[in-house]
Amino acid sequence: KNQVEQSPQSLIILEGKNCTLQCNYTVSPFSNLRWYKQDTGRGPVSLTIMTFSENTKSNGRYTATLDADTKQSSLHITASQLSDSASYICVVVSGGSYIPTFGRGTSLIVHP
Amino acid sequence: NAGVTQTPKFRILKIGQSMTLQCAQDMNHNYMYWYRQDPGMGLKLIYYSVGAGITDKGEVPNGYNVSRSTTEDFPLRLELAAPSQTSVYFCASRAEAGVSTDTQYFGPGTRLTVL
Numbered sequence: 001k002n003q004v005e006q007s008p009q010s011l012i013i014l015e016g017k018n019c020t021l022q023c024n025y026t027v028s029p030f031s032n033l034r035w036y037k038q039d040t041g042r043g044p045v046s047l048t049i050m051t052f053s054e055n056t057k058s059n060g061r062y063t064a065t066l067d068a069d070t071k072q073s074s075l076h077i078t079a080s081q082l083s084d085s086a087s088y089i090c091v092v093v094s095g096g097s098y099i100p101t102f103g104r105g106t107s108l109i110v111h112p
Numbered sequence: 113n114a115g116v117t118q119t120p121k122f123r124i125l126k127i128g129q130s131m132t133l134q135c136a137q138d139m140n141h142n143y144m145y146w147y148r149q150d151p152g153m154g155l156k157l158i159y160y161s162v163g164a165g166i167t168d169k170g171e172v173p174n175g176y177n178v179s180r181s182t183t184e185d186f187p188l189r190l191e192l193a194a195p196s197q198t199s200v201y202f203c204a205s206r207a208e209a210g211v212s213t214d215t216q217y218f219g220p221g222t223r224l225t226v227l
Contacts, residue, residue, distance in 0.1 A: 004154065032214070043116075043202050043218030044155075089154070099170055102154030 002027040004092050004103035012109045017080055021106045023073040023090035031095040035064050035075045038087045038105065047075070047088075080110045113138050116219035118203050124225045125193040133188040133222050135203030142208040144186040145170075145216070146178065148199040155202065161186055162208075193226045200224070 004025045013019050025033070032051045036044035048057045048064040050073070056065045061078045077084055087105040094101070119134045137144065142163045147155040157170030161180040175197060177189040186205075190197060203219040 034216075041221075043204070043220050045218070046215045049214060099157050099160075102156070104152060104154045 002092070002094060002101045004090055004101045006088075006090050006103035006106050008106060009104070010107040010109070012111060013080055015080060015082060015110050015112050019077050019080060019108065021075045021077075021088050021090075021108070023075070023103055025071050025073070025090070025092045025101070025103075027071075027092040027094050027101050029095035030068060030071075031093045033064075033066055033073050034091040034093070034100075035062070035073075036089040036091060038089055040086070044089055077108075080108075082110050082112060084108060085110045115139065116203055116205055116217050118201075118219035118222050120222060121220065122223045124227060125190075126227060127193060127195065129193050130189070130191050131193070133190070133201055133203075133224070135186045135188065135219060136184050137186075137203075137205040137217070138184065139205065139207065139217070140183060141205035141217075142183065143206045144180065145204040146176070146186070146188045147202045147204065148172065148197075149202060149221075150199050158188065158201075190224075195226050198224060198226045 007022045034049045035047040038044040047059050047062050050057050050066045052068050063076045066073045087107050089105045090103040091100045116137045145160045146158040149155045156172045159178040161167045164183050167178050201222045204216045206216045
């Protein structure tokens with residue numbers, strides 16, 4: 001069964017600090033992995049998309065990494081801001097399938 | 113562009129009632145999706161469409177129906193509402209493009225409560 005596990009479930013950090021969120025998956029065959037940011041009461045917004053051949057991708061202060069061999073991904077947030085407070089969702093898409101598998105998300109709270 | 117729009121934003125239904133959740137996009141995207149998000153859970157795909165006139169079931173289609181008569185609109189129909197359908201519903205769309213540009217755009221969601 002395809003699964004996406006994210007850790008930690010929640011995280012509290014101080015403004016200006018860095019943090020790293022983890023995503024492990026068992027989806028097979030693999031097509032691509034996406035990270036989304038979801039603000040409270042809003043729809044998810046895409047941060048990064050990575051295919052099998054990509055092992056890192058950046059979007060401003062967000063950097064995602066992918067290790068397709070160990071089936072792990074991470075999202076690193078640099079110099080956190082209050083506006084980074086949100087849920088971060090890891091999504092893995094199987095090759096040849098239109099059905100993505102969503103993780104439950106990591107809830108990040110950035111305190112001043 | 114307005115992007116992906118959804119109506120209504122909130123709705124309370126009684127058990128057994130029916131309703132249609134509206135979704136529209138103005139980006140000329142071929143692919144459209146309906147998801148539900150239960151508290152503390154990942155989004156689950158209900159139905160999707162790869163173009164006008166073509167729809168297919170996702171992971172959790174039971175209790176729902178969809179239609180895609182135009183590229184822009186993708187309504188989701190609940191025929192006999194049940195408490196288990198209490199959730200937040202998101203519509204999304206993406207262009208038919210290569211994976212590197214395959215961004216999925218989500219609407220703001222509809223919060224549905226069935227009592």
